[in-house]
Amino acid sequence: MTAGQPGWVRLAQNSLASLTAGDGLAVSVLLAAACLLAGLADFTGRLTRPALVLAGALGLAFWVAEGFGGIATGQATDPNSGPLLILLAACFWPPARSSATEQRQPAHSPSSRAALP
Secondary structure (H helix, E strand, C coil), rough: CCCCCCCCHHHHHHHHHHHHHCHHHHHHHHHHHHHHHHHHHHCCCCHHHHHHHCCCCCHHHHHHHHEEEEEEEECCCCCCCHHHHHHHHHCCCCCCCHHHHHHHCCCCHHHHHCCCC
Protein backbone atom coordinates (compact mmCIF):
# COMPACT_ATOMS: atom_id res chain seq x y z
CA MET A 1 0.00 0.00 0.00
CA THR A 2 2.95 2.34 0.44
CA ALA A 3 4.40 2.13 -3.10
CA GLY A 4 4.78 5.60 -4.55
CA GLN A 5 3.83 7.34 -1.31
CA PRO A 6 6.01 10.11 0.16
CA GLY A 7 8.17 9.18 3.13
CA TRP A 8 5.94 10.86 5.73
CA VAL A 9 2.88 8.90 4.51
CA ARG A 10 4.84 5.64 4.54
CA LEU A 11 6.03 6.44 8.07
CA ALA A 12 2.46 7.03 9.27
CA GLN A 13 1.18 3.84 7.65
CA ASN A 14 4.09 1.72 8.88
CA SER A 15 3.66 3.14 12.40
CA LEU A 16 -0.03 2.22 12.40
CA ALA A 17 0.77 -1.22 11.03
CA SER A 18 3.41 -1.93 13.68
CA LEU A 19 1.13 -0.56 16.42
CA THR A 20 -1.66 -2.96 15.51
CA ALA A 21 0.44 -5.95 14.40
CA GLY A 22 -0.94 -9.22 15.72
CA ASP A 23 -3.98 -7.59 17.28
CA GLY A 24 -6.23 -7.30 14.24
CA LEU A 25 -9.35 -8.70 15.91
CA ALA A 26 -9.02 -6.56 19.02
CA VAL A 27 -8.36 -3.41 16.97
CA SER A 28 -11.32 -4.17 14.72
CA VAL A 29 -13.64 -4.66 17.68
CA LEU A 30 -12.32 -1.50 19.34
CA LEU A 31 -12.81 0.56 16.17
CA ALA A 32 -16.30 -0.87 15.64
CA ALA A 33 -17.22 -0.01 19.24
CA ALA A 34 -15.85 3.52 18.83
CA CYS A 35 -17.87 4.00 15.63
CA LEU A 36 -20.99 2.68 17.36
CA LEU A 37 -20.38 4.94 20.35
CA ALA A 38 -19.90 7.98 18.11
CA GLY A 39 -23.11 7.20 16.25
CA LEU A 40 -25.27 6.52 19.29
CA ALA A 41 -23.92 9.31 21.50
CA ASP A 42 -25.14 11.86 18.97
CA PHE A 43 -28.72 11.03 19.97
CA THR A 44 -28.22 11.87 23.65
CA GLY A 45 -28.10 15.62 23.13
CA ARG A 46 -25.56 16.24 25.87
CA LEU A 47 -22.78 14.22 24.26
CA THR A 48 -23.25 15.46 20.71
CA ARG A 49 -20.06 17.49 20.45
CA PRO A 50 -17.74 14.87 22.01
CA ALA A 51 -19.33 12.24 19.76
CA LEU A 52 -18.70 14.37 16.70
CA VAL A 53 -15.10 14.99 17.74
CA LEU A 54 -14.69 11.21 18.09
CA ALA A 55 -16.29 10.69 14.66
CA GLY A 56 -13.95 13.26 13.09
CA ALA A 57 -10.93 11.69 14.77
CA LEU A 58 -11.96 8.26 13.53
CA GLY A 59 -12.38 9.66 10.02
CA LEU A 60 -8.90 11.15 10.19
CA ALA A 61 -7.43 7.90 11.53
CA PHE A 62 -9.10 5.93 8.74
CA TRP A 63 -7.82 8.39 6.16
CA VAL A 64 -4.25 8.12 7.46
CA ALA A 65 -4.53 4.32 7.43
CA GLU A 66 -5.78 4.53 3.82
CA GLY A 67 -2.69 6.54 2.89
CA PHE A 68 -4.80 9.63 2.17
CA GLY A 69 -6.27 7.78 -0.77
CA GLY A 70 -2.92 7.73 -2.56
CA ILE A 71 -3.32 11.37 -3.61
CA ALA A 72 0.43 12.00 -3.42
CA THR A 73 1.19 9.12 -5.80
CA GLY A 74 -0.42 10.81 -8.80
CA GLN A 75 -2.45 7.66 -9.49
CA ALA A 76 -5.35 8.22 -7.10
CA THR A 77 -8.90 8.29 -8.39
CA ASP A 78 -10.49 9.64 -5.21
CA PRO A 79 -9.39 10.66 -1.69
CA ASN A 80 -11.28 7.71 -0.06
CA SER A 81 -13.76 8.00 2.78
CA GLY A 82 -11.77 9.96 5.37
CA PRO A 83 -12.60 13.50 4.19
CA LEU A 84 -16.25 12.55 3.75
CA LEU A 85 -16.47 11.24 7.32
CA ILE A 86 -14.84 14.41 8.66
CA LEU A 87 -17.21 16.57 6.58
CA LEU A 88 -20.25 14.64 7.82
CA ALA A 89 -19.17 15.13 11.42
CA ALA A 90 -18.73 18.86 10.79
CA CYS A 91 -22.19 19.10 9.18
CA PHE A 92 -23.82 17.69 12.30
CA TRP A 93 -22.02 20.15 14.62
CA PRO A 94 -24.73 21.99 16.61
CA PRO A 95 -24.84 25.79 16.39
CA ALA A 96 -23.60 27.81 19.33
CA ARG A 97 -26.31 29.25 21.55
CA SER A 98 -25.62 32.68 22.93
CA SER A 99 -27.42 34.14 25.92
CA ALA A 100 -27.79 37.50 24.11
CA THR A 101 -29.85 35.84 21.36
CA GLU A 102 -32.07 34.11 23.91
CA GLN A 103 -32.67 37.37 25.80
CA ARG A 104 -33.84 39.22 22.67
CA GLN A 105 -36.53 36.66 21.88
CA PRO A 106 -39.99 37.39 23.35
CA ALA A 107 -41.18 35.22 26.19
CA HIS A 108 -44.27 34.15 24.26
CA SER A 109 -43.98 33.24 20.64
CA PRO A 110 -46.97 33.39 18.27
CA SER A 111 -47.01 29.60 18.06
CA SER A 112 -47.55 29.28 21.82
CA ARG A 113 -50.88 31.12 21.72
CA ALA A 114 -54.05 29.10 21.88
CA ALA A 115 -55.62 28.42 18.51
CA LEU A 116 -58.77 30.33 17.67
CA PRO A 117 -61.95 28.24 17.36
